[in-house]
Amino acid sequence: MNYVIGEMRRASTFLTRTLRSRTIKRLTNGGPDSAGETIFALSSGQGKCGVAVIRVSGPASALALRSLTGPRQSFPTPRKAFLRSIIHPHSEEMLDRGLVLWFPGPRSFTGEDCAELHIHGGPAVISGVLEALGSLSSLRPAEAGEFTRRAFHAGKLDLTEVEGLGDLIHAETEAQRRQALRQMAGDLGRLYHDWSQRLTRCLAHVEAFIDFSEDELIEDGVLNQVDESLSQLVREIEGHLSDERKGERLRSGVQVVIAGATNAGKSSLLNLLCQRPAAIVSPVAGTTRDVVETCVDIGGFPILLSDTAGLRDTQDTVEIEGVRRARERVQQADLALVVVDSSKLPRDPRHVAASLGGQLGEVLSGQASQRCLLVLNKSDLLSEEQSRGIQSALRERGDLPQACLLSCHTDSGVNGFLSVLKNSVQILCGDPLVGGPSLTQARHRAHLLECVRSLAQYRQYRDLDLALAAEGVRLALIGLGRITGRVGAEEILDIIFRDFCIGK
């Protein structure tokens, strides 16, 4: 978009006003109060290990490194590892020999001067070196997350990248690692940043229209272009939101519930999937009452598996509560594994599908859209003929969900079931490397919804009161900025300068 802006004076008034009274306040609280302090911490895990890494960040990092390596050893060149004796600065006792690294700011993780000491991982060595660092008056122990917070304030990472880093540290399965790594690399942040920039441009154009249209200093059609850009943006954000929570699910684990009639073998299936006797198995109907939960990795995807009480009518008050909890879990689950005792299915294959449909309805209680898999257990109890009959009934299963015939006792059919389960979970989580980056947190979803709502305000007031409409765009921008933690006056100015070619 090109504007015909005649007067520099007017333009600069507009800019100043944009800056002073309409700027979006920096959402990052300015910066760390602790800037200027030098912090240190053990960055590797607690407990005995081969190598431990101690990190130092802040202006006194060089001093700390010099103090702990003594005057007779040369100071390391940047970003290279050097073997050095680590010496207590006051007692001059040698504490260890290890690798030291020097990362002068701003080319460091935190953007500040940083040092790393790679020492032996024994508890006494670690505490000795930490004590030596603490004995230097300019240093103090870091608080939780303080290194990353400094990296954020230095602009090294935006909030989505910080969250990606946190997720990477906590990733337990391959797919979680891939998703976290992608987010940490800034894919998600870039997507939101691109949206922010487009919104900012729209906002600048609406504001310019408010200020200059009366004097006919502005091209016609500017607002139409804004309308079009905003509609396109809303479509993209809504597309990103309608991902069926794939990324969030992968991040926090897919909720899979095992449900069905008593004694169908639900607890046996749970134990088989987690490879340990997590739940009690017995021939007594109604053995499981509480929900039994366990986490399993199915083909790289994280699953939160819950075994539930068998569904039946009962007078036992404890069991009644168990059944209530089971039904609640089924409602909340991403995927239900409905377990059926196949040895109790009708002998006549023509009646198998109807019987399965009835049992399924009993478990799902009307939730037709619920994703589920049928697990026909105890196949070891079937005759060859029965087994063939069930298989053929399943081939013509009509509107029944996918079904697997297996035995928890002999493991027959279990591999086939595992691959069906993996496929279902993969569909629920998506491939974190394919397509746009996934929405991974409820926090992002909330801010994006806020953004879409605010853009509806723009449309609502566009022809009634342009100032109110512009406010909608501004609120949308704040919503997006909250996700990355970066919406600043400077960014608005950058775009205004670029688009308006003022003061080149």
Ligand SMILES: Nc1nc2c(ncn2[C@@H]2O[C@H](COP(=O)(O)OP(=O)(O)OP(=O)(O)O)[C@@H](O)[C@H]2O)c(=O)[nH]1
């Ligand atoms: N023959 C055979 N028996 C099985 C199989 N799976 C489970 N069972 C037996 O079926 C009985 C019930 O198994 P559970 O795993 O306790 O069944 P459940 O569905 O959890 O039962 P509730 O918790 O009481 O609802 C036990 O005696 C198991 O040993 C199987 O594949 N074949």
Ligand SMILES: [K+]
């Ligand atoms: K049982």
Ligand SMILES: [Mg+2]
């Ligand atoms: Mg059980």
